[in-house]
Amino acid sequence: MKQILQNLKTGATQVAEVPCPRASSGQLLIRTTRSLISAGTERMMVDFGKANPIEKARQQPDKVRMVLDKVRTDGLMPTLDAVRNKLEQPMPLGYCNVGQVLAVGKGVEGFAVGDRVASNGKHAEVVSVPLNLCARIPDAVSDEAAAFTVIGAIALQGIRLVQPTLGEAVVVTGLGLIGQIAVQLLRANGCRVLGIDFDPAKLAMARSFGAEVVNLGAGEDPVQVAERFSRGRGVDAVLVTAATKSSEPMHQAALMCRKRGRIVLVGVTGLELSRDDFFKKELTFQVSASYGPGRYDPDYEERGQDYPVGFVRWTEQRNFEAVLDMLADGRLDVQALISHRFSLEQTEAAYAVVGGSEPSMGILLEYPTRPDKADSLLRESTVRLAPQSVSRAGVADPAVAFVGSGNYATGVLIPAFKAAGAHLASVASSAGVSGVHAAKKYGFAETTTDTDSLFADPKVDALVITTRHDSHGGFVLQALAAGKHVFVEKPICLTLAELEEIEAAHARLEEQGKAPLVMVGFNRRFAPQVQKIKSLLAGVNGPKSFVMTVNAGAIPADHWTQDLEIGGGRIVGEGCHFIDLLRFLAGSPIVAHSRVAMDSATGDTVSLQLGFADGSIGTVHYFANGCKAFPKERLEVFAAGRVLQLDNFRKLKGYAWPGFKGMNLWSQDKGQKACAAAFVKAIADGGVAPIPFAEIVEASRVSILLAS
Numbered sequence: 001m002k003q004i005l006q007n008l009k010t011g012a013t014q015v016a017e018v019p020c021p022r023a024s025s026g027q028l029l030i031r032t033t034r035s036l037i038s039a040g041t042e043r044m045m046v047d048f049g050k051a052n053p054i055e056k057a058r059q060q061p062d063k064v065r066m067v068l069d070k071v072r073t074d075g076l077m078p079t080l081d082a083v084r085n086k087l088e089q090p091m092p093l094g095y096c097n098v099g100q101v102l103a104v105g106k107g108v109e110g111f112a113v114g115d116r117v118a119s120n121g122k123h124a125e126v127v128s129v130p131l132n133l134c135a136r137i138p139d140a141v142s143d144e145a146a147a148f149t150v151i152g153a154i155a156l157q158g159i160r161l162v163q164p165t166l167g168e169a170v171v172v173t174g175l176g177l178i179g180q181i182a183v184q185l186l187r188a189n190g191c192r193v194l195g196i197d198f199d200p201a202k203l204a205m206a207r208s209f210g211a212e213v214v215n216l217g218a219g220e221d222p223v224q225v226a227e228r229f230s231r232g233r234g235v236d237a238v239l240v241t242a243a244t245k246s247s248e249p250m251h252q253a254a255l256m257c258r259k260r261g262r263i264v265l266v267g268v269t270g271l272e273l274s275r276d277d278f279f280k281k282e283l284t285f286q287v288s289a290s291y292g293p294g295r296y297d298p299d300y301e302e303r304g305q306d307y308p309v310g311f312v313r314w315t316e317q318r319n320f321e322a323v324l325d326m327l328a329d330g331r332l333d334v335q336a337l338i339s340h341r342f343s344l345e346q347t348e349a350a351y352a353v354v355g356g357s358e359p360s361m362g363i364l365l366e367y368p369t370r371p372d373k374a375d376s377l378l379r380e381s382t383v384r385l386a387p388q389s390v391s392r393a394g395v396a397d398p399a400v401a402f403v404g405s406g407n408y409a410t411g412v413l414i415p416a417f418k419a420a421g422a423h424l425a426s427v428a429s430s431a432g433v434s435g436v437h438a439a440k441k442y443g444f445a446e447t448t449t450d451t452d453s454l455f456a457d458p459k460v461d462a463l464v465i466t467t468r469h470d471s472h473g474g475f476v477l478q479a480l481a482a483g484k485h486v487f488v489e490k491p492i493c494l495t496l497a498e499l500e501e502i503e504a505a506h507a508r509l510e511e512q513g514k515a516p517l518v519m520v521g522f523n524r525r526f527a528p529q530v531q532k533i534k535s536l537l538a539g540v541n542g543p544k545s546f547v548m549t550v551n552a553g554a555i556p557a558d559h560w561t562q563d564l565e566i567g568g569g570r571i572v573g574e575g576c577h578f579i580d581l582l583r584f585l586a587g588s589p590i591v592a593h594s595r596v597a598m599d600s601a602t603g604d605t606v607s608l609q610l611g612f613a614d615g616s617i618g619t620v621h622y623f624a625n626g627c628k629a630f631p632k633e634r635l636e637v638f639a640a641g642r643v644l645q646l647d648n649f650r651k652l653k654g655y656a657w658p659g660f661k662g663m664n665l666w667s668q669d670k671g672q673k674a675c676a677a678a679f680v681k682a683i684a685d686g687g688v689a690p691i692p693f694a695e696i697v698e699a700s701r702v703s704i705l706l707a708s
Contacts, residue, residue, distance in 0.1 A: 001017070001018060001019075001124065001125040001126045001377075001378045001379075001380070002015050002016065002017060002018070002124070002344060003016055003018045003122065003123065003125070003432070003433065004093050004094065004122070004123035004124065004344075005090035005091065005092055005093065005433065006093050007090060007091075008086075008087050008088075008089070008090075008091055009087040009088055011047070013347060013348065013351045015344065015347050016090070016436055017436070018383065018432040018433055018436050019380065019381050019382055019429075019432040019436070019447060019448050020378060020380055020432065020449060021127065021430065021431045021432050022128060022381075022450075023103040023104065023128055024128060024430060025105050026105055026106070026108060026302070026303065026304040027105040027108070027129060027130050027131065028101050028103075028104055028105065028108060028111055028117065028119070028128070028131060029101070029104070029105070029126060029127075029128050030099040030100065030117060030127050030128070030129060030134075031099045031100050031101075031102050031125070031375065032097055032098070032099040032121065032123075032124060032125055032126065032127060032367045033098055033143045033366075033367055033369075034097075034098045034099075034143045034144055034146070034147045034364055034365065034366060034367065035096055035097045035098065035121070035147060035364075035367075036096035036147040036148060036150075036151065036362060036363070036364055036365075037093075037094070037096075037123075037350060037351075037362075037363040037364075037365065038094075038095065038151060038177070039176065039177065039354055039360055039362075039363060040177070040178075040243050040267070042093055042094070042354055044243070044268075046354060046355045047355070081411065082411060085407070085410060085411040086407070088437070088441070089407075089434065089437055090433060090436075092122040092123075092431075092433050093122065093123050094121070094123035094124075095120040095150055096120070096148070096149070096150045096151055097118070097119050097120065097121030097122065097123075097127055097129070097147075098116070098117070098118050098119075098137070098143045098146045098149075099116070099119075099121070099127070099367075100114060100115065100116055100117070101113050101114060101115045101117060102126065102379070105128075108131050108304075109131075110131070111131065116136065116143070116146070117135060117136055117137060118137055118147070118149035118324065119133055119135070119150075120133045120150050120291070123344075123365060125367055125373075126378050126379065128431065130301050130302055130304060131304050132294060132301060132304055132316065132317050133301060133316060133317065133320075134317070134320075135149065135317055135320035135321045136321075136324075137149075137324060138325070138328040140328040141324055141327045141328050144334075144364060145327050145334050145335070146324065146327065147362075147364060148177075148181070148323075148334040148337065149323050149324055149327075150291060151177050151178060151181060152181050152185075152323035152326070152332065152334075153292060153319040153320050153322075153323050154178055154288070154290060154291055155179075155241070155266065156181075156185055156319050156322060157288050157289070157290065157292040157319055158178075158182065158239050158241070158264050158266035158288040159185055159189070159239065160292070160314055161262075161264045161286050161288050162237045162239055162264050163262070164186060164189050164190075164191045164236070165190075166189070166190035166191075167190060167191070167192070168191050168192070168236040168237065169192045169194070169229060169233075169235045169236050170191045170193055170194070170235065170236060170238070170239060171193075171195075171196060171222075171226055171238040171253070171256055172186070172193060172194070172195050172196070172206075172238075172239050172241060173197075173239070173242050173249050173252070173253065174196070174197060174241040174242030174243065174249070174267055175195050175196070175197040175199070175203065175205070175241075176241065176242075176243070176361070177362055178241045178267070179195065179202075179206070179239075179241040179242075180202070180205060180206060180361075181332065181334070181337075182239055182266075183195055183206050183210070184331070184332050185326070185332065186239075187210045187211070188326065188331045188332070192212075193206075193211040194211065194212050194213070194214065194229045194235070195207075195211040195212070195213045196213070196214045196216060196222050197213070197214075197215075197216065198215070198216045198217040199217070199359075200215065200217065201359060202361075203215055205336060209333075212229060222252050222256065223252055223255045223256055226256035227256075230256075234256065234257050234258030234259070234261060234281075235257055235258065236257075236261055236262070237257070237262040237263070238253035238256055238257060238261070238262075238263045239264050240253060240263065240264070240265045240266060240267055240269060241267045242267045242268075242269060243267050243268045243269075244267075244268070244270070245269075245270050246269065246270050247269060247271060247273070249269050250263070250265070250269055250273055251273075251274060251277060254274070254277035254281070254283055255277065257281060257283055258281070259281045259282060260281065261281065262283070262284045262285075262286070263284065263286070264286050264287075264288055265286070265287045266288045273285075290316075291316040292314055292316045292319040293307060293312050293314065293315045293316065294307065294315045295316055298558065298560070300316070301316075334362065337362040338361070338362045338364055339359070339361040339362055340353055340360055340362075340363045340364070341363075341364045341366060342363065342364070342365055342366070343365070343366050343367075344365055344366070344367050344368070350363055350365060381448055381450040382446055382447070382448040382449075382450060382453070383432075383436065383439075383446060383447050383448070384445065384446045385444065385445065385447065397422060397684070398422055398423065398462055398485075398680055398683040398684055399422070399423040399425040399459055399460050399461045399462070400417055400422045400423065400424065400425060400460070400461065400462045400463070400487075400680075401425050401426040401427065401428070401454040401457065401460045401463055402424075402426070402438070402444075402463075402464045402466060403428050403454065403464065403466065403467055404428070404429065404465065404467035405427050405428070405429045405434040405437070405438040405447075406434060408466060408489065409438065409464075409489075410437065410438050410442075413466055413489065413521075413672065413676065414438055415442065416672050416673045416677070417464065417676045418442055418443070419673060419677070420676050420677040420680040421680060421684075422462075422676075422680045424442055424443055424444045425444065425446070425459060425460050426444060426445060426447065426454055426457070427439050427444045427446075427447050427448075428447070428448050428449065428450070429447070429449065430449060431449070432447070432449050435447035435449070455478050455479060455481075455482040455484060456482065461484070461683060462484060462485035462486065462487060462679075462683055463475070463479045463484050463485070463486045464486075464488075464489075465479075465487070465488040465489060466489045468566055469491055469494055469561075469567050469568050469573055470494060470565060470566045472489075472491060472492060472493055473492065473493030473494065473495070473498035473501070473502065474498075475488065476488055476492060476518065477501060477502060477505055479516070480502070480506060480509060480516065481505070483509075483514060485516040485517040485518075485519075485679075485683050486516065486517070486518055486519070487520075487521065487679050488518075488519070488520055488521065489520075490521050490573070490574070490576050490577060491568060491572050491573060491700060492518075492520050492696060492700050493700065494564075494565075494568040494572060494704070495704065496704055499697065499700055499704065502518075503697055506518060506693060517679070517682055517683060517689045518689065518693055518696065519679045519682075519689060519690060519691060520580075520696050520700070521672075521675060522577060522580040522581070522584075522675070522691060522696070523670055523671040523672045523674070523675035524577050524578070524580070524581040524649075524670060524671055525580060525581055525584040525585075525671065525691070526671030526672075526674035526675040526678060526690075527649050527669055527670050528663075528665070528669055528671070528674070529646050529649060529652040529665070529669070530581065530584075530585070530635075530646070530649075530671065532652060532663055533585060533637060533644055533652070534584070534585060536644065536654070536657065537585060537587075540639045540640045540642075541640070542615075542639070542640060543612070543614055543615035543616040543617070544585070544586065544616045544637060544638065544639040545617055545618070545637070545639070546582045546585060546586070546617070546619070546635070546636070546638075547618075547619050547621070547635070547636040547638075548581065548618070548619065548620045548621065548633070548635050548636075549621045549623070549633070549634045549636075550620065550621065550622045550623065550632065550633055551623060551627070551630050551632050552570065552574065552604065552622055552623060552624050552626075552632070553624060553626065553628055553632075554602075554624045554625065555570070555602070555604070557602050561573050561574075562602055568707070569604070569707050570602075570604040570622070570624070571606065571608070571703055571706055571707035574622075575608065575620065575622050575703055576699055576700060578608075578620045578622070579608070579620065579699045579702050579703050579706075580695070580696075580699035582610055582618040583610075583612075583695060583698065583699055584695075585637065586612040586614065586616045586618065587614075588612040588613045588614040588616060589613045590610055590612060590613075590698060590699075590702055591611055591612060591613050592609075593610050593702050593705065593706055594609045594706075595607065595706050600624075604622070604624040605623050605624045605625050606622050606706075607619060607621050607622075608620040608622065631647055631648035633648055633649065634648065641656060642654070642655060643655040643657075644657065648668060649669055650664065650665050650668050650669075651665075652664070675690070678690035
């Protein structure tokens with residue numbers, strides 16, 4: 001199927017061939033008939049993409065500070081690689097989609113195959129959308145009109161925050177798509193409306209919908225006009241739907257309002273507010289969050305947990321339904337808002353209008369119908385590409401398939417496996433877009449959304465798992481059942497029950513002499529400076545003391561890594577790295593462990609104590625309450641009257657160590673490349689696992705227990 005993607009590095013827009021997404025649990029698979037280009041939002045994205053690096057930096061000062069912090073801690077080249085990787089990733093465009101349901105995912109109720117639905121799906125021939133972001137379209141509403149549902153919900157949510165009452169005087173500043181719909185909805189609510197804009201055509205349209213208008217382009221003073229419009233009392237509310245860097249619309253809004261008036265920002269403006277403007281009138285100011293309650297709440301949007309209607313009357317989905325009802329009974333007219341229609345094949349021309357000077361309003365994209373393109377063609381789950389190199393030399397270059405193509409996979413693991421000589425056979429992703437990007441960038445033979453096919457493919461020697469943590473255990477078991485070698489990015493699983501199941505499956509295969517290699521991405525032990533520490537410790541008799549300090553930084557409590565069911569929490573998800581590292585350096589089994597945690601909402605500031613069979617001890621300080629300007633990882637080793645200190649995998653110093661003073665690297669090396677290379681070599685040579693399976697299980701079990 002085809003999908004519109006934008007390159008954030010260049011701003012170029014393209015129609016790409018992408019595997020059809022899966023109808024995941026709680027989602028609808030929808031065949032698109034129409035989608036609406038949101039000229040304001042999408043033009044901002046196109047303009048950002050076309051901007052040069054300096055202009056991009058000026059638009060995102062917070063990101064610039066993050067980059068500078070990363071340069072100080074990780075080095076220049078790793079930081080540049082991370083920035084380039086981020087900008088190279090294609091951005092799917094669009095959020096106003098109309099189509100027909102092709103399939104319903106597990107757990108979906110209230111929708112059926114064949115339903116016409118409006119959703120916030122992308123510009124693509126097929127989209128997979130969570131059920132709470134979809135609404136059935138009434139028979140009286142055309143697909144073209146329904147394409148305005150999401151834009152209408154944005155306007156409606158702003159109005160709900162305004163809380164207008166019959167007869168109130170309300171100003172709408174900015175008469176683009178959202179502003180024009182807001183004018184109609186306010187009029188339907190019994191309000192008198194004053195519209196403000198520079199464009200005479202937009203002003204004329206607002207006037208046709210029943211608003212009085214102010215022409216800024218003709219030099220009219222909006223504050224004076226609003227004073228007359230409100231009969232000298234000041235307007236009751238201002239809805240700002242403009243897109244500008246200036247703070248003037250907010251200043252004018254404050255001046256126009258009566259005492260205790262309401263101002264709601266739906267668009268994007270400068271926010272250099274004058275306290276005096278708001279203080280004297282006791283004005284209320286609020287920013288509207290897109291479509292309504294539920295927006296940006298993963299429980300609502302991703303997991304389908306609706307809010308009780310008795311407590312939250314209007315959610316995103318119920319706002320969609322309200323807009324569709326208004327369209328059905330004719331109180332909302334969007335036909336006049338349609339300025340252009342383009343077929344999907346004319347995408348380049350459509351975005352030339354978006355980014356150009358030609359007047360435009362609602363730009364509709366039309367998609368192939370069933371007579372022109374059968375469902376079976378759109379639902380192809382695999383896209384085959386021309387690889388950079390398809391030759392293989394038997395086991396000398398093991399064929400690997402990646403399950404997952406997120407930031408870490410595309411920025412670190414895939415290039416590491418490619419550099420190690422692996423044959424890149426296939427890459428799977430759930431939505432298809434990131435998989436296409438990875439396949440084209442690194443030369444995979446194909447990309448797919450059919451993950452199961454990779455485990456059954458006889459041409460694939462090994463699977464590399466880089467998905468969210470809750471899927472790792474299941475994929476490892478699936479790989480073992482298929483007799484495939486498996487490299488899983490940490491953790492191997494989230495629970496002791498899963499770990500025991502993996503142990504049992506591996507043991508059965510080992511008894512039969514058929515156990516494939518199982519490797520976890522415990523890369524720290526492969527870092528060159530850690531290897532040096534290991535060699536130095538080989539000459540030390542007696543127990544050692546280890547102190548690992550991890551300046552992990554804060555992650556919001558609602559981030560998926562903090563969700564115990566999905567991410568497992570940060571000790572299981574990342575702390576396992578350092579437990580394995582100390583186990584490797586001690587060279588002795590862990591026989592005791594305990595933890596002390598700081599009282600916090602996330603519980604991710606902890607000290608972990610480890611005891612080893614040879615008498616060595618280790619402490620992992622995993623702290624989320626530090627500063628990003630400080631190095632993230634520091635290891636100190638105390639042994640036989642000597643000390644080794646490793647700072648962020650860049651600087652290694654020896655104190656009182658005979659014949660060794662230090663080992664410095666220009667840039668950080670945490671051992672990711674060496675870790676991947678060791679796995680690939682072990683497969684090619686038919687050798688033993690680079691990390692003993694028992695040590696993987698040991699570090700994993702201890703991390704799970706310490707997280708409990």
